[in-house]
Amino acid sequence: MFDGLRKRVVCMWFPRLACDRVLKARPVEAPFALTLTDKNAERIYCLNAQAETLGLHRGMSFADARAFCPNLLSQPARPDLDARFLGALRRWATRYCPWVGREGEDGLVLDVTGSTHLWGGEAAMLDDMRARAERSGLTLRLGLGDTRGAAWALAHYGQTTGVLDALPVAALRLEAEVVTGLQRLGLRSIGDLKATARAPLARRFGPGVLLRLDQALGDVPEAISPGAEPPHYGVRLSFPDPIGLLPDVMSATERLLAPLCDKLKAQGAGARTLVLTLRRVDQGSQQVELRLASAMRDAGRILPLFERGLGDIDAGYGIDVMRLEATVVEALPVQQIGLSAQVQPDQLNDLITRIGTRIGLENVQRFLPADSHIPERSFIVAPAAFSAAESGWHSHRPRPLRLFPPEAISAEGARPPERFRWRRMSLTTGRATGPERIAPEWWLEDDSWRSGLRDYWKVETREGRRLWLFYTPQNPGWFVQGEFI
Known part of the structure; x- marks a missing residue:
């Protein structure tokens, strides 16, 4: 009498998923890590094998990591791109079976029941997975078991197949606090947990421990939900x-x-x-x-x-x-x-x-406000199609509509000159408003501001020009930088 196929589940764990994604596009032959800000501290989010051999680990402070490894290369982590990359790997894994779901943020789970014979058996299928991952530059660990929990445990704790009794209790996907509590009671392996009375465990640690144990042993079923395919437009x-x-x-x-x-x-x-x-x-x-x-x-x-x-x-x-x-x-x-x-x-x-459609969307641009009191840095130019118009143009002092690189004029003294020449025009000051002192942003290296302070004046000339002048007190000189329209 036919009683059905034996259920078989594969867990594909990519322990360096984030780093592998970045290094596939730009390989480096050096210790490398991705960092992520957590609770106002920059910590290591993922790292390559070379960095691990030097004693670095996930969750480590980035400052401490640089102290241990001065030549550590790094860049900010992008969990959103990692999730998209894992989605692409999920679609790739459907070559082995149609039922593929995600396992956390760095793994996949495959229900390969009835499909292993298409690859010449379980061992041949696992070898093909390893070979393809290696050719793609991905670190992959595999686990094959009768249940989802067993496959996860075998993949994360160093065995592709085998029995669960010798594995640590952490292989049951328990919280770190629960694992520590079990170890303090002398329950260090899954075999120790199986041999212990269930009622005291449930009273002390809650039903979650026994649920994870039963899921790993197959006494409680655990569904595998394949990811939904994105809609095709x-x-x-x-x-x-x-x-x-x-x-x-x-x-x-x-x-x-x-x-x-x-x-x-x-x-x-x-x-x-x-x-x-x-x-x-x-x-x-x-x-x-x-x-x-x-x-x-x-x-x-x-x-x-x-x-x-x-x-x-x-x-x-x-x-x-x-x-x-x-x-x-x-x-x-x-x-x-x-x-x-x-x-x-x-x-x-x-x-x-x-x-x-005629000149390219990137060439249709708009001005957007920027968070800086430096006139040249108070705006950015961005493609209009990929940025929203903002209403944050606020200034306590008037700013000229036309702004250009500073143009030197011949004048002396800290107050605007009565007469001066600018762009081959002789101009006479009728009214001057100011000064407005602007200091450089010391945290930025800007050659045009290395001279220090600037005192800005709004000058209305008798000839009708309304100019924006500034004076540099530390290195006396006058410049025209803008014109009011």
């Missing part, structure tokens, strides 16, 4: 007869946009980049890429933005297949509509998109 349209006229292509694009935008709306998302692929009857294909200045899912607004790109398409003998895909997607939650419609931001974003 792509639609396709085939034609019984080829098309080639621009109105027909635009009409077909409109038919593609409607279901795509409906799917984006259902997922609470908006498209930032759309790619329209047009396949001709001669098997050639052309693409039209549309990069949007903001996340959008309104088919009526998106359709006119395709017109310029589609006008350059060579239809040849006709187009028989069109495919539209949103390749870059952002969250776009539903917003409460007020009493007055706010149409101006949408119109501005559409304008930025239209200009960006």
